[in-house]
Amino acid sequence: MRPFKRLLPREAAMEIIRENIRRVERVETVRLEEAAGRVLARDVVAGFNVPPFDRASMDGYAVRAEDTYGASSFSPRRLRLVGEQHAGERFEGEVGPGECVQVATGSPIPLGCDAVVMVEYTRLDGGHVEVQRPAYPGANISPEGEDIREGDVVVKGGELLTPGKVGALAALGVESVEVYARPEVAVISTGSEVRPLGGPLEPGQIYDINSYTLSAVIAGNGCVPHRHGIVPDDRDALEAALREAIGRDLVVFSGGSSVGSRDLLYNVVADLGEVLFHGVQVKPGKPTLFGVVEGTPVFGMPGYPTSCLSNAYVFLAPALRLLAGLPPREPRKVKARMAVRVVSSSGREQFLTVRLEGGLAYPVFKKSGAITSMANADGYVILPVNTDTIEEGEEVTVTLLG
Amino acid sequence: MRPFKRLLPREAAMEIIRENIRRVERVETVRLEEAAGRVLARDVVAGFNVPPFDRASMDGYAVRAEDTYGASSFSPRRLRLVGEQHAGERFEGEVGPGECVQVATGSPIPLGCDAVVMVEYTRLDGGHVEVQRPAYPGANISPEGEDIREGDVVVKGGELLTPGKVGALAALGVESVEVYARPEVAVISTGSEVRPLGGPLEPGQIYDINSYTLSAVIAGNGCVPHRHGIVPDDRDALEAALREAIGRDLVVFSGGSSVGSRDLLYNVVADLGEVLFHGVQVKPGKPTLFGVVEGTPVFGMPGYPTSCLSNAYVFLAPALRLLAGLPPREPRKVKARMAVRVVSSSGREQFLTVRLEGGLAYPVFKKSGAITSMANADGYVILPVNTDTIEEGEEVTVTLLG
Numbered sequence: 001m002r003p004f005k006r007l008l009p010r011e012a013a014m015e016i017i018r019e020n021i022r023r024v025e026r027v028e029t030v031r032l033e034e035a036a037g038r039v040l041a042r043d044v045v046a047g048f049n050v051p052p053f054d055r056a057s058m059d060g061y062a063v064r065a066e067d068t069y070g071a072s073s074f075s076p077r078r079l080r081l082v083g084e085q086h087a088g089e090r091f092e093g094e095v096g097p098g099e100c101v102q103v104a105t106g107s108p109i110p111l112g113c114d115a116v117v118m119v120e121y122t123r124l125d126g127g128h129v130e131v132q133r134p135a136y137p138g139a140n141i142s143p144e145g146e147d148i149r150e151g152d153v154v155v156k157g158g159e160l161l162t163p164g165k166v167g168a169l170a171a172l173g174v175e176s177v178e179v180y181a182r183p184e185v186a187v188i189s190t191g192s193e194v195r196p197l198g199g200p201l202e203p204g205q206i207y208d209i210n211s212y213t214l215s216a217v218i219a220g221n222g223c224v225p226h227r228h229g230i231v232p233d234d235r236d237a238l239e240a241a242l243r244e245a246i247g248r249d250l251v252v253f254s255g256g257s258s259v260g261s262r263d264l265l266y267n268v269v270a271d272l273g274e275v276l277f278h279g280v281q282v283k284p285g286k287p288t289l290f291g292v293v294e295g296t297p298v299f300g301m302p303g304y305p306t307s308c309l310s311n312a313y314v315f316l317a318p319a320l321r322l323l324a325g326l327p328p329r330e331p332r333k334v335k336a337r338m339a340v341r342v343v344s345s346s347g348r349e350q351f352l353t354v355r356l357e358g359g360l361a362y363p364v365f366k367k368s369g370a371i372t373s374m375a376n377a378d379g380y381v382i383l384p385v386n387t388d389t390i391e392e393g394e395e396v397t398v399t400l401l402g
Numbered sequence: 403m404r405p406f407k408r409l410l411p412r413e414a415a416m417e418i419i420r421e422n423i424r425r426v427e428r429v430e431t432v433r434l435e436e437a438a439g440r441v442l443a444r445d446v447v448a449g450f451n452v453p454p455f456d457r458a459s460m461d462g463y464a465v466r467a468e469d470t471y472g473a474s475s476f477s478p479r480r481l482r483l484v485g486e487q488h489a490g491e492r493f494e495g496e497v498g499p500g501e502c503v504q505v506a507t508g509s510p511i512p513l514g515c516d517a518v519v520m521v522e523y524t525r526l527d528g529g530h531v532e533v534q535r536p537a538y539p540g541a542n543i544s545p546e547g548e549d550i551r552e553g554d555v556v557v558k559g560g561e562l563l564t565p566g567k568v569g570a571l572a573a574l575g576v577e578s579v580e581v582y583a584r585p586e587v588a589v590i591s592t593g594s595e596v597r598p599l600g601g602p603l604e605p606g607q608i609y610d611i612n613s614y615t616l617s618a619v620i621a622g623n624g625c626v627p628h629r630h631g632i633v634p635d636d637r638d639a640l641e642a643a644l645r646e647a648i649g650r651d652l653v654v655f656s657g658g659s660s661v662g663s664r665d666l667l668y669n670v671v672a673d674l675g676e677v678l679f680h681g682v683q684v685k686p687g688k689p690t691l692f693g694v695v696e697g698t699p700v701f702g703m704p705g706y707p708t709s710c711l712s713n714a715y716v717f718l719a720p721a722l723r724l725l726a727g728l729p730p731r732e733p734r735k736v737k738a739r740m741a742v743r744v745v746s747s748s749g750r751e752q753f754l755t756v757r758l759e760g761g762l763a764y765p766v767f768k769k770s771g772a773i774t775s776m777a778n779a780d781g782y783v784i785l786p787v788n789t790d791t792i793e794e795g796e797e798v799t800v801t802l803l804g
Contacts, residue, residue, distance in 0.1 A: 032599065032614055033614060033617055033627075033629065036617075036618035036621060036622065037618075037622070050608075050773075051608060051771070052603060052607075052608065053605065053606060055771075057769065057771060086594060086635075087593060087594055087595035087606070087635070088593070088594035088595030088596070088606055088607055088634075089594070089595075089606055090604075090605045090606045105705070106593065106595050106608070106705070106771075107595075107606070108605065108606040142769060142771050142772075146768065146769065146771075146772060147768065147769075147771065147772035147773060147774050148773075148774060154774075154777070155777070162618075162777075162803060163615045163618035163619050163622070163711060163714070163776075163803075164615065164711060164773065164776035164777040164778075164779060164803065165777045166614050166615060166618050167611045167612075167614060167615040167707055167711060167773040167776060167777060168773050168774060168777035169614075170599060170609055170610065170611040170614040170615070170773075171608075171609055171611050171707070171773050172609070173599045173600060173601075173603070173609045174599065175599045175600040191489060191490070191508065192488060192489055192490035192491070193489035193490030193491075193508050193509075194490070197434065197572060197575045197576065197577045198575060198577040199575075201454060201575070202492075203455065203492045203510065204455060204489070204490055204491055204492045204509070204510040205454075205490055206452075206453060206454065206508070206573075207572055207573055207574070207575045208572060209569045209572040209573050210569075212434055212435060212568050212569060212571075212572040213565045213566065213568060213569040213572070215435055215438075216438035216439075216564075216565035216568050217565050219438060220438065220439070220565070225435075227435065232490075233488075233489070303507070303508070305569055305573070309565060309566060309569060312565070330734060330736075330802075332732060332734055334732075366548065366549065367459065367544060367548065367549075369453070369457075369459060369508075369544050369548075369549065370544075370548060370549035371452075371549060371550075371566065371569040371570050371572075371573050372549050372550060372556075372570060374565075374566035374569060375556070375557070375564075375566040375567045375569060375570035376566075377566060400732075401564060401565075401566065
C-alpha cells in the first residue's frame with residue numbers, strides 16, 4: 001500500500017489549486033431579472049445619459065433663478081404660475097422672466113428655467129406663487145447625465161452582478177446581458193458499500209452522503225452539480241467514470257480515501273493525467289487529492305462525510321468560485337469562548353466544528369465518519385499546526401458555516 | 403399635501419415589521435438534491451442507527467482484543483488470517499480465538515471480533531498476521547449508532563438546510579423532504595414617467611430600475627419575486643394594482659414617494675387596510691411606508707433608486723427572511739479608514755455608501771436619485787443620528803453589500 005507522500009500545508013495546496021483553475025469562458029445570455037448573482041461577461045457601456053434630461057429633485061416650482069434673488073419670507077418674489085409639469089410629461093413652450101411652472105420630483109425642467117424652489121418655501125396665491133427663499137442656478141435639479149454619462153462603462157466584464165449593478169443596467173434599459181456560463185461539475189461517489197438513497201440497505205451498506213453535501217456546496221458557489229452516480233472500488237469502473245466525466249469543467253470524486261482503496265483513484269488520475277497533490281496537512285481531511293486530466297481539474301475528496309464536507313469548504317469552494325469567476329467569499333467570523341478544554345495532537349492544522357450558544361463554543365466533532373459532526377455545527381475553530389490545547393474559557397474565532 | 407408624521411427610528415420601524423410578518427406556513431416536497439438553502443417544515447426522526455452496523459474506522463485486521471494483549475514489536479502476537487472483509491460485504495461465520503480477518507475502513511466487523519489493529523502495526527507472514535501492538539476492546543471501531551441513534555431528531559422543523567444537514571438526511575436515505583414554500587412577493591413600480599426596459603423612451607421618461615433591484619433582493623432572501631408591472635401616479639390604478647396583488651404573501655411598491663404622489667399610496671393603503679408607519683429616520687430612504695391590507699404586509703419603498711435599494715437592504719430583506727422562516731443574516735463587516743472627511747447634518751441615521759480600496763473607504767454617494775450610488779458601492783458606513791462628521795483617516799466599520 002502506498003503511504004502518503006509529504007503532507008502539504010493548506011496554503012501550499014491552495015496555491016496549486018489556484019494555479020490550475022481557470023475561469024470558464026463560455027457565455028450565455030440571460031434576462032436582466034435572472035442576472036443577479038451572475039458574472040457579467042462583457043463591459044456594458046452607456047448609450048445615453050442617465051437621467052436623460054435635467055429633472056427636478058424636489059417637488060416645487062421651476063423658476064429662472066435670477067427671479068428669486070433677494071427673496072425672503074418678509075419680502076417674497078411673486079411669480080406668475082404658467083403651467084404644471086408632471087413627471088413623464090413634457091412642458092410645451094419656454095418659461096419667460098417672472099414666470100414659473102409647478103413641478104414634481106422627477107419632472108423634466110421646462111425650457112427657460114434653471115432652478116427649482118421647494119414647495120415648502122412658497123405660497124400659492126391664485127395664479128401666482130410667492131417665493132420666500134432665493135434659489136441659485138441649478139438648485140434642486142439633477143442635471144442630465146449626473147448619474148451615468150453616455151460612454152461610461154457602467155458595469156465591467158468580470159464583475160459580479162449585485163442588486164445595485166442590476167439596477168445600473170436597468171437604468172440603461174438593458175433587457176438581457178451576456179454572463180459567464182455556470183461551470184458544470186461532475187460529482188462521483190465511490191465505495192462498494194455506498195448505496196443510492198431510497199432503496200434498501202443490505203447488511204454492511206450505507207447511504208450515499210457525499211454526493212449530496214458536495215452538490216450543495218457546488219450549487220452554493222455558482223456552479224451546477226451533475227451527479228454521476230456511485231462507482232464501486234474497482235479500477236476499471238473508476239477509470240470509466242473519470243473518462244466519462246472529463247467533458248465537465250471540474251470532476252469531484254469522494255471516497256477511495258482509505259489506505260487500501262485510495263491508491264485506485266491516485267493511480268487512475270496519475271495514469272490518465274497528473275496528480276498535483278495527495279495528502280494535506282489538515283484535520284479532518286488529510287487524504288485529499290488534486291490533479292488535472294486532459295485539462296480538467298479533478299478533486300479526490302475523503303470518503304468520510306465530515307472530512308469530505310470540511311475540505312469541500314476549505315479547498316473545493318474557493319476552486320469553484322475561481323472556475324465561476326466569482327470573487328472570493330470572505331467567511332463570517334465571530335468571537336466566542338471555548339466551553340470546554342480541547343486537546344489535539346494531530347500535527348496538522350485542525351478544523352474543530354463547534355456549536356455556538358450564549359457566546360460559548362461547544363465542540364460537536366464526534367468522528368470524521370460522523371456526518372453529525374458537520375450537521376450540528378454552526379462553524380469551526382482553526383487550531384494551527386503547533387497548537388495542541390485550547391483552555392476552557394479561552395477566546396477563539398469561530399468561522400461560520402453555511 | 404400631507405407632511406410626514408414623526409419619523410420613526412430604524413429599530414422602532416423594524417419592531418413594527420417583526421410584529422406584523424409571520425412565516426408562510428405552506429409546505430412543499432422537494433428532492434434532497436434541491437433542498438439546500440430551504441427551511442425544513444417537519445422534524446426528521448432517524449428510523450435506524452447510523453452507522454447501521456459496527457464498522458472498521460481504519461484499514462487493518464479485525465481481531466479479538468484479548469488475543470493482542472502484551473503484543474510488541476519484539477514479542478508480536480501471531481494470528482491466523484481466516485478471511486478478508488471488504489466494505490459493502492458481509493463476512494460469513496464467526497472469528498475464533500487466535501484468528502483474524504482483513505478489513506478496510508468502513509467494513510462491518512465480523513462476528514467474534516471486538517477490535518481492529520491498524521495495518522501499520524502488523525506484518526503479514528503467509529497465512530498469518532503478526533500483531534505488534536495490543537488493541538483494547540472497541541479500538542478502531544465505529545459502533546452502530548455512533549453518529550445517529552434510531553429515534554433521534556436529526557434535523558428539526560424550522561431549521562435551514564445547510565450542506566451538513568442535507569448530509570444528515572442523506573445518511574438516513576431520505577430522498578425528499580417537506581420544506582416551507584418560498585413566499586411569493588409582488589413587486590410594483592409606480593410613476594407615470596417610468597417605462598419598461600427594452601422599449602423607447604419619450605422625452606421626460608426613464609426606465610424602471612426599482613422592480614429589478616427589488617426582485618434581486620427578494621430572490622436573494624429566499625422568496626420568489628413576481629413583477630406586476632408599472633402603475634401610473636393615479637389613485638384608481640394604484641388601488642387596482644394593490645387589490646390584484648394582495649393574494650401574494652407580501653406586496654412591495656416603489657415610487658409614489660414624492661410629496662405630491664406619496665399621498666396616493668398612503669391613502670390607498672389606509673383606505674383598504676392600515677398604515678403602520680410612514681417615514682423613517684434614515685438617510686437615504688425617509689419616505690418608506692409599511693402597512694397591512696387584508697392580512698398581507700405592504701411595503702411602500704422610496705422611488706429614488708438608491709433610497710429604494712438601501713432601504714430594501716435595511717428593512718425589506720429582514721422582513722423577507724422572517725416570511726421565509728430563514729435565520730437573520732448577519733452582514734459581513736470590515737474595518738477601514740475614511741479616505742476623505744465626511745460631513746452630514748441630516749438629523750437622521752445615515753447610510754453612506756462607500757467603495758473600498760487599499761483599506762480606505764471612499765464615499766460613492768452621488769444623490770438618492772443616482773443608482774450608481776449603490777452600483778459602485780462595496781458597502782456602507784452608518785453615521786448615527788447625532789454624528790455629523792467623520793474625519794479623514796478615522797476608523798469606520800463598513801457593512802458589506804451583496
